[in-house]
Amino acid sequence: MTTPSPSRPGTDAATAPPPGCPAHQSSGIGAGGLRRLFGPEADQDLAGVYEKLRAEHGPVAPALLHNDVRVWAVLGHSENLHMVRTPSQYTRDSRQWSAVKDGTAGLDHPLAPVFTWQPMASFVEGAEHQRLRGAVTGAMAGLDHRGIRRHINRYSNKLLNDICETGRADLVGQFAEQLPMMVMLHVLGMPEDYSERMVQAARDMIKGTETAIASNEYVMEALTRHVVRRRAQPEEDFTSALIAQPAQLTDDEVAAHLRLVLIAAYEATANLIANVLRMVLTDPRFRAQLSGGQMTVPEAVEQSLWDEPPFSAMVGYFAKQDTQLGGQQIKAGDGLLLGIQPGNVDPVVRPDLAANMQGNRSHLAFSGGPHECPGQDIGRAIADTGVDALLMRLPDVELAVDERELGWRSSILSRHLVELPVTFGKRPPQDVKARPMSHVPTPRRNWEVSSPMPQPFPQPTAPAPEPVAPAPQQPAAAPIRRKGAWRRLLEWWRGY
Numbered sequence: 001m002t003t004p005s006p007s008r009p010g011t012d013a014a015t016a017p018p019p020g021c022p023a024h025q026s027s028g029i030g031a032g033g034l035r036r037l038f039g040p041e042a043d044q045d046l047a048g049v050y051e052k053l054r055a056e057h058g059p060v061a062p063a064l065l066h067n068d069v070r071v072w073a074v075l076g077h078s079e080n081l082h083m084v085r086t087p088s089q090y091t092r093d094s095r096q097w098s099a100v101k102d103g104t105a106g107l108d109h110p111l112a113p114v115f116t117w118q119p120m121a122s123f124v125e126g127a128e129h130q131r132l133r134g135a136v137t138g139a140m141a142g143l144d145h146r147g148i149r150r151h152i153n154r155y156s157n158k159l160l161n162d163i164c165e166t167g168r169a170d171l172v173g174q175f176a177e178q179l180p181m182m183v184m185l186h187v188l189g190m191p192e193d194y195s196e197r198m199v200q201a202a203r204d205m206i207k208g209t210e211t212a213i214a215s216n217e218y219v220m221e222a223l224t225r226h227v228v229r230r231r232a233q234p235e236e237d238f239t240s241a242l243i244a245q246p247a248q249l250t251d252d253e254v255a256a257h258l259r260l261v262l263i264a265a266y267e268a269t270a271n272l273i274a275n276v277l278r279m280v281l282t283d284p285r286f287r288a289q290l291s292g293g294q295m296t297v298p299e300a301v302e303q304s305l306w307d308e309p310p311f312s313a314m315v316g317y318f319a320k321q322d323t324q325l326g327g328q329q330i331k332a333g334d335g336l337l338l339g340i341q342p343g344n345v346d347p348v349v350r351p352d353l354a355a356n357m358q359g360n361r362s363h364l365a366f367s368g369g370p371h372e373c374p375g376q377d378i379g380r381a382i383a384d385t386g387v388d389a390l391l392m393r394l395p396d397v398e399l400a401v402d403e404r405e406l407g408w409r410s411s412i413l414s415r416h417l418v419e420l421p422v423t424f425g426k427r428p429p430q431d432v433k434a435r436p437m438s439h440v441p442t443p444r445r446n447w448e449v450s451s452p453m454p455q456p457f458p459q460p461t462a463p464a465p466e467p468v469a470p471a472p473q474q475p476a477a478a479p480i481r482r483k484g485a486w487r488r489l490l491e492w493w494r495g496y
């Protein structure tokens, strides 16, 4: 196994193609004979490129990012965990990346928006990380999680009311992408009518379109105005709690962390909801297990976090010193790609990819170590409760096209569905405060989540019900079984 060292960033003069040569740019192999993680081959099948790298180099492989910037792709499950859990050797501070220092990965690099250093929890370490992250987690600790689930339920039903009379919908654009933004704006204490514009702006920023800078400015201006308002007049929300943390964040720091939370939550949770819905609609394994009661919605969400993690990789981690990882010699200043998707399918931890991962939460979807996602319970709650509400309201929902016609948008960072067109029986809207349950009898399908469905029942009006999805579980806890719909209805009726 010969491994050209990616420790020297930039292109190898001897093998580098002439700049701008279209024949070379479209090739899957770039400078130094290394595989590219971008371009036509990677766009078509990045997971396949990772598997070739794994076969050729083992759990840590040299590869190329855009502009043929060298990086170590960390493919092994334990190697990824070791990297994120060893802050003495690896940092998220991109100013230490030699490709940034020598300008190879400059501000014009296509991935610059995700690796350019900013004074935020994601890029700092040590005492400064503790100060900024501590403020975020301190503010999160004050959130009323039961209340949030109630709101997730309410927003889900609002979105379902918008589509239920039409009998068809695109569950990506009309549900998965809307729900996390509505919930997060509520958590931040921002007015609901921001939602549509924020979804558009956030999408635009992430896609890196020509208007991305203007969209980012729109989001930052809206957040900064909100911070100024809450500084003057605190309310019971995440923004006011963040301002009140002992870390005493400045207005700019508060706005930057609201943006971090909003964008992290929006993009990842929208992907998660779309992926779970697609699996439920297309994968016979899921249908059978959900209909047979061997799998709950939270378990389906967890399986999706293994099979299709919302962020497939992150750019990245940077070596603080010369070291070894997965048998490779890593030099101080080298960049490393946190390989979430390839780590999740590492044959060392998953010899059989078809095997059910039920009860096993050791996937890399939320990373690990000091930067591990602090919002994972909120992300899970939005996905669990949203998917649950949708399947309860539209139990006859079916894919409107052949699965092979579904379009995907791929990048190194994530792979997500463009649309999820579905059909279902038309039904009237519901009181949004009510339990998510259709009172129109619906023909049963073999994959319904609960059994048996209750008889048509007078529409409850008040009070707003308690959340229906189980609370997030501790890592080692046995999965909580989802109660049957009849039992849940009775519990609601009795006021539990």
Ligand code: HEM
Pocket (backbone or CB within 6 Å): 084, 092, 121, 122, 123, 133, 136, 260, 261, 262, 264, 265, 268, 269, 272, 309, 310, 311, 314, 338, 365, 366, 367, 368, 370, 371, 372, 373, 374, 375, 376, 378, 379, 380
């Ligand atoms: C399914 C949904 C989500 C997924 C898959 C996800 C995943 C991730 C990942 C992979 C990271 C990077 C960790 C690293 O740098 O090693 C991260 C960081 C972060 N996430 Fe999430 N996330 C999700 C939802 C959320 C939500 C809902 C929030 C807020 C309410 C949130 C807030 C954050 C923050 C603040 C960080 C930076 C933490 C730090 O650097 O210390 N995330 N997330």
